[in-house]
Amino acid sequence: MALLFFCFITVVACDQKEKVKDETVFKVVKTTQPIEVDGILDEPVWQKSEIQSFNYFFDVEKPSDQQKTMFRMLWDETNLYLFYECEDQFITAKEKIRDGAPYLDDCAEIFLIPIPEPAKMHYGIEVNLFKTSNDFIYFNDFYNGEFASAKGFNPDIEIAFTINGTLNDNSDIDKGWTMEMAIPIKSFLGVDKFYPVKEGSKWKFLALRQDRNEIAGERRIASTNFPTNKDVHDPNVFGLLEFVKPF
Template structure:
Protein backbone atom coordinates (compact mmCIF):
# COMPACT_ATOMS: atom_id res chain seq x y z
CA UNK A 1 0.00 0.00 0.00
CA UNK A 2 1.30 3.45 -0.85
CA UNK A 3 2.34 5.79 1.92
CA UNK A 4 -0.81 7.77 2.61
CA UNK A 5 -1.15 11.38 3.71
CA UNK A 6 -4.35 13.28 4.35
CA UNK A 7 -4.34 14.74 0.87
CA UNK A 8 -3.86 11.34 -0.73
CA UNK A 9 -6.80 9.94 1.16
CA UNK A 10 -8.86 12.92 0.07
CA UNK A 11 -8.23 11.88 -3.52
CA UNK A 12 -8.85 8.14 -3.20
CA UNK A 13 -11.64 8.26 -0.64
CA UNK A 14 -12.12 7.06 2.92
CA UNK A 15 -12.67 3.41 1.91
CA UNK A 16 -8.97 3.02 1.04
CA UNK A 17 -8.10 2.41 4.70
CA UNK A 18 -10.69 0.44 6.66
CA UNK A 19 -10.63 -0.24 10.43
CA UNK A 20 -9.92 -3.93 9.68
CA UNK A 21 -7.01 -3.08 7.41
CA UNK A 22 -5.65 -0.69 10.00
CA UNK A 23 -5.73 -3.40 12.65
CA UNK A 24 -3.92 -5.84 10.37
CA UNK A 25 -1.20 -3.45 9.26
CA UNK A 26 -0.41 -1.56 12.45
CA UNK A 27 2.96 -2.38 13.97
CA UNK A 28 3.82 -2.17 17.61
CA UNK A 29 5.48 1.17 18.29
CA UNK A 30 6.67 2.87 21.49
CA UNK A 31 4.28 5.26 23.26
CA UNK A 32 3.82 8.61 21.46
CA UNK A 33 6.58 11.14 22.06
CA UNK A 34 6.28 14.34 24.11
CA UNK A 35 7.63 17.81 23.35
CA UNK A 36 7.72 20.58 25.97
CA UNK A 37 7.14 23.85 24.11
CA UNK A 38 8.35 26.91 26.00
CA UNK A 39 6.75 30.36 26.12
CA UNK A 40 8.71 33.35 24.81
CA UNK A 41 8.20 37.06 25.25
CA UNK A 42 9.97 37.99 22.00
CA UNK A 43 8.98 35.79 19.05
CA UNK A 44 11.34 34.70 16.29
CA UNK A 45 11.33 36.61 13.02
CA UNK A 46 9.74 34.67 10.17
CA UNK A 47 12.57 34.51 7.61
CA UNK A 48 13.20 30.77 7.46
CA UNK A 49 16.80 31.00 8.73
CA UNK A 50 16.48 29.73 12.34
CA UNK A 51 19.25 32.04 13.59
CA UNK A 52 16.93 34.23 15.64
CA UNK A 53 17.96 34.33 19.35
CA UNK A 54 14.51 33.12 20.36
CA UNK A 55 15.20 29.69 18.88
CA UNK A 56 18.06 29.15 21.32
CA UNK A 57 15.35 28.65 23.98
CA UNK A 58 13.89 25.65 22.13
CA UNK A 59 15.17 22.08 22.03
CA UNK A 60 15.26 20.04 18.83
CA UNK A 61 13.05 17.00 18.57
CA UNK A 62 14.63 13.66 17.96
CA UNK A 63 15.37 12.99 14.30
CA UNK A 64 12.46 11.80 12.20
CA UNK A 65 12.01 8.07 11.62
CA UNK A 66 10.10 6.01 9.08
CA UNK A 67 6.35 6.29 9.56
CA UNK A 68 6.15 2.59 10.49
CA UNK A 69 8.74 2.90 13.25
CA UNK A 70 10.25 -0.23 14.72
CA UNK A 71 12.68 -1.98 12.40
CA UNK A 72 11.77 0.12 9.35
CA UNK A 73 14.80 1.59 7.52
CA UNK A 74 16.34 4.78 8.88
CA UNK A 75 15.43 7.80 6.70
CA UNK A 76 18.06 8.69 4.13
CA UNK A 77 18.11 12.36 5.13
CA UNK A 78 17.88 14.00 8.54
CA UNK A 79 14.81 15.99 9.63
CA UNK A 80 14.09 17.63 12.97
CA UNK A 81 11.77 20.26 14.47
CA UNK A 82 11.69 22.75 17.33
CA UNK A 83 8.79 24.84 18.67
CA UNK A 84 8.00 27.91 20.77
CA UNK A 85 4.80 29.74 21.68
CA UNK A 86 3.53 33.05 22.95
CA UNK A 87 0.04 34.36 23.66
CA UNK A 88 -0.72 34.72 19.96
CA UNK A 89 1.08 31.99 18.00
CA UNK A 90 2.62 28.56 17.98
CA UNK A 91 6.01 28.78 16.25
CA UNK A 92 7.41 25.82 14.35
CA UNK A 93 10.91 25.55 12.87
CA UNK A 94 12.19 22.62 10.84
CA UNK A 95 15.52 21.61 9.37
CA UNK A 96 15.47 19.24 6.38
CA UNK A 97 18.67 17.76 5.01
CA UNK A 98 18.40 17.50 1.22
CA UNK A 99 21.16 17.34 -1.44
CA UNK A 100 18.81 18.47 -4.24
CA UNK A 101 16.24 20.97 -3.01
CA UNK A 102 13.48 21.19 -5.58
CA UNK A 103 9.82 22.18 -5.83
CA UNK A 104 7.41 23.03 -8.62
CA UNK A 105 4.00 23.77 -7.07
CA UNK A 106 3.17 27.47 -6.65
CA UNK A 107 -0.61 27.58 -6.13
CA UNK A 108 -2.00 27.70 -2.58
CA UNK A 109 -4.00 24.57 -1.67
CA UNK A 110 -2.30 22.51 -4.36
CA UNK A 111 -1.66 18.86 -3.47
CA UNK A 112 1.68 19.80 -1.96
CA UNK A 113 2.90 16.26 -1.27
CA UNK A 114 3.33 15.81 -5.02
CA UNK A 115 6.53 17.75 -4.25
CA UNK A 116 8.91 16.91 -1.43
CA UNK A 117 7.21 18.60 1.51
CA UNK A 118 6.93 19.26 5.24
CA UNK A 119 3.64 18.65 7.05
CA UNK A 120 2.17 19.02 10.49
CA UNK A 121 -1.03 17.59 11.93
CA UNK A 122 -2.47 19.23 15.03
CA UNK A 123 -5.38 18.41 17.34
CA UNK A 124 -6.03 21.24 19.80
CA UNK A 125 -9.27 19.71 21.16
CA UNK A 126 -7.75 16.49 22.45
CA UNK A 127 -11.04 14.84 23.40
CA UNK A 128 -12.69 15.62 20.07
CA UNK A 129 -12.45 13.87 16.72
CA UNK A 130 -11.43 16.78 14.49
CA UNK A 131 -7.97 18.02 13.61
CA UNK A 132 -6.02 20.17 11.13
CA UNK A 133 -3.25 19.62 8.60
CA UNK A 134 -0.75 21.99 7.02
CA UNK A 135 1.71 21.24 4.22
CA UNK A 136 4.40 23.33 2.55
CA UNK A 137 7.17 22.88 -0.01
CA UNK A 138 10.53 24.56 -0.58
CA UNK A 139 8.83 27.32 -2.59
CA UNK A 140 6.80 28.19 0.53
CA UNK A 141 3.62 27.08 -1.23
CA UNK A 142 1.08 25.96 1.37
CA UNK A 143 -2.01 23.79 1.79
CA UNK A 144 -4.21 23.91 4.89
CA UNK A 145 -7.02 21.46 5.65
CA UNK A 146 -9.56 20.58 8.33
CA UNK A 147 -10.74 17.02 9.09
CA UNK A 148 -13.95 16.53 11.05
CA UNK A 149 -12.69 13.03 11.98
CA UNK A 150 -10.24 10.44 10.62
CA UNK A 151 -10.96 8.99 7.19
CA UNK A 152 -11.36 5.47 8.51
CA UNK A 153 -14.36 6.71 10.49
CA UNK A 154 -15.92 8.55 7.53
CA UNK A 155 -14.04 11.83 7.88
CA UNK A 156 -14.10 14.42 5.10
CA UNK A 157 -11.33 16.83 4.09
CA UNK A 158 -12.39 20.47 4.20
CA UNK A 159 -10.08 22.45 1.92
CA UNK A 160 -12.03 25.64 2.57
CA UNK A 161 -10.47 26.03 6.03
CA UNK A 162 -7.81 28.73 6.02
CA UNK A 163 -5.33 29.20 8.84
CA UNK A 164 -6.03 32.92 8.84
CA UNK A 165 -2.98 34.96 9.78
CA UNK A 166 -0.51 32.11 9.42
CA UNK A 167 2.97 33.15 8.34
CA UNK A 168 5.61 30.87 6.86
CA UNK A 169 9.06 31.28 5.38
CA UNK A 170 11.71 29.09 3.74
CA UNK A 171 15.48 29.40 3.45
CA UNK A 172 17.31 27.14 0.99
CA UNK A 173 20.86 26.27 1.96
CA UNK A 174 21.94 25.75 -1.62
CA UNK A 175 20.25 26.44 -4.95
CA UNK A 176 16.61 25.64 -5.57
CA UNK A 177 15.83 23.52 -8.64
CA UNK A 178 19.47 23.15 -9.70
CA UNK A 179 20.15 19.39 -9.81
CA UNK A 180 23.72 19.75 -11.06
CA UNK A 181 25.08 20.88 -7.68
CA UNK A 182 24.81 19.58 -4.11
CA UNK A 183 22.68 21.42 -1.55
CA UNK A 184 22.73 21.10 2.22
CA UNK A 185 18.96 21.34 2.60
CA UNK A 186 16.23 23.77 3.56
CA UNK A 187 14.88 25.28 6.73
CA UNK A 188 11.45 26.71 7.44
CA UNK A 189 9.51 28.68 10.00
CA UNK A 190 5.77 28.79 10.66
CA UNK A 191 3.78 31.09 12.93
CA UNK A 192 0.36 29.49 13.49
CA UNK A 193 -2.14 31.83 15.19
CA UNK A 194 -3.72 30.19 18.21
CA UNK A 195 -7.10 31.60 17.17
CA UNK A 196 -6.92 30.24 13.61
CA UNK A 197 -9.16 27.29 14.50
CA UNK A 198 -12.14 29.46 15.44
CA UNK A 199 -13.97 29.11 12.13
CA UNK A 200 -14.36 25.36 12.73
CA UNK A 201 -14.46 24.87 16.49
CA UNK A 202 -14.01 26.61 19.80
CA UNK A 203 -10.46 26.13 21.06
CA UNK A 204 -9.43 27.34 24.50
CA UNK A 205 -6.14 29.21 24.31
CA UNK A 206 -3.33 27.16 25.84
CA UNK A 207 -1.74 27.96 29.17
CA UNK A 208 0.92 26.40 31.35
CA UNK A 209 0.12 22.69 31.53
CA UNK A 210 -2.11 22.52 28.44
CA UNK A 211 -1.52 19.53 26.17
CA UNK A 212 -2.43 19.18 22.50
CA UNK A 213 -1.69 16.36 20.06
CA UNK A 214 0.68 16.99 17.15
CA UNK A 215 2.78 15.13 14.63
CA UNK A 216 5.07 16.01 11.76
CA UNK A 217 5.65 14.30 8.44
CA UNK A 218 8.14 14.76 5.64
CA UNK A 219 7.29 13.40 2.20
CA UNK A 220 10.38 12.63 0.14
CA UNK A 221 10.39 11.40 -3.46
CA UNK A 222 13.69 9.55 -3.76
CA UNK A 223 15.00 9.06 -7.30
CA UNK A 224 14.32 5.60 -8.67
CA UNK A 225 11.79 4.70 -5.95
CA UNK A 226 8.27 3.65 -6.93
CA UNK A 227 6.57 5.33 -3.97
CA UNK A 228 7.27 8.34 -1.80
CA UNK A 229 8.87 8.03 1.63
CA UNK A 230 7.06 9.26 4.76
CA UNK A 231 9.37 10.23 7.61
CA UNK A 232 7.77 11.37 10.88
CA UNK A 233 8.55 12.59 14.37
CA UNK A 234 6.40 10.18 16.40
CA UNK A 235 5.98 6.88 14.49
CA UNK A 236 2.48 5.87 13.47
CA UNK A 237 3.03 2.11 13.22
CA UNK A 238 0.98 2.17 10.02
CA UNK A 239 1.29 3.91 6.66
CA UNK A 240 -1.36 6.49 7.54
CA UNK A 241 -0.92 9.85 9.24
CA UNK A 242 -4.60 9.88 10.16
CA UNK A 243 -4.33 7.90 13.36
CA UNK A 244 -4.28 10.77 15.89
CA UNK A 245 -3.93 8.44 18.86
CA UNK A 246 -0.38 7.77 17.63
CA UNK A 247 0.57 11.44 17.36
CA UNK A 248 2.91 13.00 19.84
CA UNK A 249 1.97 15.24 22.77
CA UNK A 250 2.62 18.98 22.68
CA UNK A 251 3.02 20.11 26.30
CA UNK A 252 2.79 23.88 26.81
CA UNK A 253 5.11 25.34 29.45
CA UNK A 254 5.61 28.84 30.84
Protein backbone atom coordinates in the same frame (compact mmCIF):
# COMPACT_ATOMS: atom_id res chain seq x y z
CA MET B 1 -26.87 -0.79 36.72
CA ALA B 2 -26.49 2.99 36.99
CA LEU B 3 -23.83 2.56 39.66
CA LEU B 4 -21.98 0.04 37.49
CA PHE B 5 -22.07 2.42 34.50
CA PHE B 6 -20.77 5.28 36.67
CA CYS B 7 -17.89 3.11 37.89
CA PHE B 8 -17.05 2.10 34.32
CA ILE B 9 -16.93 5.72 33.14
CA THR B 10 -14.78 6.66 36.14
CA VAL B 11 -12.29 3.87 35.39
CA VAL B 12 -12.10 4.85 31.70
CA ALA B 13 -11.55 8.51 32.60
CA CYS B 14 -8.83 7.65 35.11
CA ASP B 15 -7.18 5.33 32.64
CA GLN B 16 -7.18 8.08 30.00
CA LYS B 17 -5.61 10.51 32.48
CA GLU B 18 -2.90 7.98 33.30
CA LYS B 19 -2.14 7.49 29.59
CA VAL B 20 -1.80 11.24 29.11
CA LYS B 21 0.32 11.49 32.25
CA ASP B 22 2.70 8.67 31.24
CA GLU B 23 3.09 9.69 27.60
CA THR B 24 6.28 11.39 26.43
CA VAL B 25 5.51 15.09 26.12
CA PHE B 26 7.14 17.55 23.72
CA LYS B 27 7.65 20.83 25.58
CA VAL B 28 6.72 23.97 23.62
CA VAL B 29 8.39 26.93 25.30
CA LYS B 30 6.77 30.35 25.47
CA THR B 31 8.77 33.17 23.93
CA THR B 32 8.78 36.62 25.51
CA GLN B 33 10.80 38.13 22.68
CA PRO B 34 9.57 38.91 19.16
CA ILE B 35 10.12 36.25 16.50
CA GLU B 36 11.03 37.35 13.00
CA VAL B 37 9.84 34.70 10.59
CA ASP B 38 12.82 34.56 8.24
CA GLY B 39 13.88 30.91 8.13
CA ILE B 40 16.91 31.62 10.34
CA LEU B 41 17.48 30.47 13.93
CA ASP B 42 18.83 33.81 15.06
CA GLU B 43 16.64 34.55 18.11
CA PRO B 44 18.27 33.27 21.34
CA VAL B 45 14.99 31.74 22.54
CA TRP B 46 15.22 29.08 19.82
CA GLN B 47 18.26 27.70 21.61
CA LYS B 48 16.04 27.06 24.65
CA SER B 49 13.43 25.16 22.65
CA GLU B 50 13.16 21.39 22.70
CA ILE B 51 14.39 19.65 19.55
CA GLN B 52 12.89 16.53 18.01
CA SER B 53 14.41 14.44 15.23
CA PHE B 54 12.24 12.77 12.60
CA ASN B 55 13.53 9.24 13.13
CA TYR B 56 10.58 7.30 11.70
CA PHE B 57 10.68 6.77 7.93
CA PHE B 58 8.54 4.96 5.43
CA ASP B 59 8.65 4.36 1.67
CA VAL B 60 12.46 4.21 1.85
CA GLU B 61 14.05 2.55 -1.19
CA LYS B 62 17.73 3.47 -0.77
CA PRO B 63 20.02 4.58 2.09
CA SER B 64 20.18 8.15 0.81
CA ASP B 65 16.40 8.42 1.33
CA GLN B 66 16.86 8.74 5.10
CA GLN B 67 17.75 12.39 5.43
CA LYS B 68 17.94 14.22 8.76
CA THR B 69 15.20 16.57 10.00
CA MET B 70 15.21 18.61 13.23
CA PHE B 71 12.01 20.21 14.55
CA ARG B 72 11.44 23.04 17.05
CA MET B 73 8.35 24.86 18.29
CA LEU B 74 7.57 28.00 20.36
CA TRP B 75 4.44 29.93 21.31
CA ASP B 76 3.23 33.31 22.52
CA GLU B 77 -0.20 34.94 22.91
CA THR B 78 -0.47 35.47 19.14
CA ASN B 79 1.18 32.57 17.27
CA LEU B 80 2.55 29.07 17.26
CA TYR B 81 6.06 29.12 15.77
CA LEU B 82 7.48 26.10 13.93
CA PHE B 83 11.01 25.57 12.65
CA TYR B 84 12.23 22.71 10.43
CA GLU B 85 15.89 22.05 9.58
CA CYS B 86 16.17 19.52 6.76
CA GLU B 87 19.21 17.91 5.19
CA ASP B 88 18.46 17.35 1.51
CA GLN B 89 20.69 16.30 -1.38
CA PHE B 90 18.03 16.98 -4.03
CA ILE B 91 15.71 19.91 -3.25
CA THR B 92 12.49 19.66 -5.26
CA ALA B 93 9.16 21.51 -5.50
CA LYS B 94 6.48 21.87 -8.18
CA GLU B 95 3.07 22.75 -6.69
CA LYS B 96 2.13 26.45 -6.82
CA ILE B 97 -1.64 26.28 -6.28
CA ARG B 98 -2.98 26.67 -2.73
CA ASP B 99 -4.79 23.57 -1.44
CA GLY B 100 -3.16 21.57 -4.23
CA ALA B 101 -0.59 18.84 -3.54
CA PRO B 102 2.52 20.36 -1.94
CA TYR B 103 2.82 17.06 -0.05
CA LEU B 104 4.18 15.56 -3.29
CA ASP B 105 7.17 17.94 -3.00
CA ASP B 106 9.79 18.60 -0.35
CA CYS B 107 7.33 19.72 2.26
CA ALA B 108 6.99 20.53 5.99
CA GLU B 109 3.77 19.46 7.70
CA ILE B 110 2.03 19.74 11.07
CA PHE B 111 -1.18 18.05 12.26
CA LEU B 112 -2.83 19.40 15.41
CA ILE B 113 -5.68 18.21 17.66
CA PRO B 114 -6.35 20.98 20.22
CA ILE B 115 -7.15 18.53 23.04
CA PRO B 116 -4.84 15.98 24.77
CA GLU B 117 -6.71 12.91 23.49
CA PRO B 118 -7.18 11.31 20.05
CA ALA B 119 -10.12 12.78 18.15
CA LYS B 120 -11.59 11.92 14.77
CA MET B 121 -10.48 15.25 13.33
CA HIS B 122 -7.36 17.35 13.13
CA TYR B 123 -6.05 20.55 11.61
CA GLY B 124 -3.43 20.04 8.91
CA ILE B 125 -0.92 22.43 7.36
CA GLU B 126 1.47 21.33 4.59
CA VAL B 127 3.88 23.78 2.93
CA ASN B 128 6.44 23.34 0.14
CA LEU B 129 9.39 25.51 -0.92
CA PHE B 130 7.23 27.78 -3.07
CA LYS B 131 5.34 28.64 0.16
CA THR B 132 2.41 26.79 -1.35
CA SER B 133 0.18 25.55 1.46
CA ASN B 134 -2.43 22.84 1.70
CA ASP B 135 -4.36 23.65 4.88
CA PHE B 136 -7.41 21.70 5.93
CA ILE B 137 -9.53 20.21 8.67
CA TYR B 138 -9.37 16.43 8.33
CA PHE B 139 -12.29 14.22 9.42
CA ASN B 140 -11.33 10.56 9.83
CA ASP B 141 -14.87 9.19 9.59
CA PHE B 142 -17.01 11.87 8.02
CA TYR B 143 -19.65 9.71 6.33
CA ASN B 144 -20.08 5.98 5.75
CA GLY B 145 -16.56 5.29 6.99
CA GLU B 146 -15.00 7.72 4.50
CA PHE B 147 -12.64 10.54 5.42
CA ALA B 148 -13.09 14.11 4.23
CA SER B 149 -10.96 17.26 4.21
CA ALA B 150 -12.48 20.71 4.63
CA LYS B 151 -10.28 22.86 2.40
CA GLY B 152 -11.99 26.10 3.42
CA PHE B 153 -9.65 26.30 6.41
CA ASN B 154 -7.17 28.91 5.17
CA PRO B 155 -5.28 30.46 8.09
CA ASP B 156 -3.07 33.47 7.48
CA ILE B 157 0.24 31.65 8.01
CA GLU B 158 3.51 33.55 7.84
CA ILE B 159 6.13 31.42 6.07
CA ALA B 160 9.83 31.82 5.33
CA PHE B 161 12.47 29.40 4.13
CA THR B 162 16.13 29.20 3.18
CA ILE B 163 17.72 26.90 0.61
CA ASN B 164 21.34 25.75 0.67
CA GLY B 165 21.52 24.37 -2.84
CA THR B 166 19.56 24.63 -6.06
CA LEU B 167 15.84 24.05 -6.49
CA ASN B 168 14.76 21.48 -9.08
CA ASP B 169 18.30 20.83 -10.33
CA ASN B 170 19.57 17.33 -9.63
CA SER B 171 22.81 17.89 -11.51
CA ASP B 172 24.43 18.92 -8.22
CA ILE B 173 24.26 17.80 -4.60
CA ASP B 174 22.39 20.16 -2.27
CA LYS B 175 22.91 20.67 1.46
CA GLY B 176 19.36 21.25 2.67
CA TRP B 177 16.68 23.74 3.57
CA THR B 178 14.91 25.34 6.51
CA MET B 179 11.31 26.42 6.97
CA GLU B 180 9.81 28.65 9.63
CA MET B 181 6.08 29.23 10.17
CA ALA B 182 3.92 31.42 12.39
CA ILE B 183 0.41 30.00 12.76
CA PRO B 184 -2.09 32.46 14.28
CA ILE B 185 -3.71 31.12 17.43
CA LYS B 186 -6.99 32.69 16.29
CA SER B 187 -7.07 29.93 13.63
CA PHE B 188 -8.36 27.63 16.39
CA LEU B 189 -11.03 30.05 17.64
CA GLY B 190 -13.99 28.15 19.08
CA VAL B 191 -12.36 24.78 19.70
CA ASP B 192 -9.67 26.32 21.87
CA LYS B 193 -12.16 26.79 24.71
CA PHE B 194 -11.34 23.30 25.99
CA TYR B 195 -7.54 23.57 26.08
CA PRO B 196 -6.53 27.12 25.11
CA VAL B 197 -2.96 27.97 24.22
CA LYS B 198 -1.63 28.73 27.69
CA GLU B 199 0.80 27.26 30.22
CA GLY B 200 -0.10 23.68 31.09
CA SER B 201 -2.43 22.96 28.15
CA LYS B 202 -1.65 19.83 26.15
CA TRP B 203 -2.52 19.05 22.53
CA LYS B 204 -2.13 16.00 20.35
CA PHE B 205 0.09 16.54 17.31
CA LEU B 206 2.26 15.00 14.63
CA ALA B 207 5.08 16.78 12.79
CA LEU B 208 6.10 15.43 9.38
CA ARG B 209 8.34 15.94 6.41
CA GLN B 210 7.85 14.84 2.82
CA ASP B 211 11.17 14.34 1.02
CA ARG B 212 11.08 14.26 -2.77
CA ASN B 213 14.38 13.40 -4.45
CA GLU B 214 13.38 12.91 -8.09
CA ILE B 215 12.02 15.62 -10.36
CA ALA B 216 10.01 13.13 -12.42
CA GLY B 217 7.21 11.05 -10.94
CA GLU B 218 5.68 11.36 -7.48
CA ARG B 219 7.93 9.21 -5.28
CA ARG B 220 8.73 10.75 -1.92
CA ILE B 221 9.79 9.59 1.52
CA ALA B 222 7.86 10.53 4.64
CA SER B 223 9.41 10.96 8.07
CA THR B 224 7.75 11.78 11.39
CA ASN B 225 8.63 12.74 14.94
CA PHE B 226 6.53 9.87 16.38
CA PRO B 227 6.19 6.28 15.12
CA THR B 228 3.20 5.73 12.83
CA ASN B 229 1.47 2.86 11.07
CA LYS B 230 1.91 4.65 7.71
CA ASP B 231 -1.54 6.21 8.17
CA VAL B 232 -0.31 9.59 9.33
CA HIS B 233 -3.92 10.77 9.73
CA ASP B 234 -4.63 8.16 12.40
CA PRO B 235 -5.04 10.20 15.61
CA ASN B 236 -3.90 7.24 17.69
CA VAL B 237 -0.32 7.70 16.44
CA PHE B 238 -0.17 11.38 17.37
CA GLY B 239 2.10 12.41 20.21
CA LEU B 240 1.56 15.00 22.89
CA LEU B 241 2.81 18.58 23.27
CA GLU B 242 2.57 20.87 26.29
CA PHE B 243 2.71 24.65 26.31
CA VAL B 244 5.19 25.64 29.02
CA LYS B 245 6.47 28.90 30.51
CA PRO B 246 9.83 30.42 29.52
CA PHE B 247 12.89 28.74 30.96
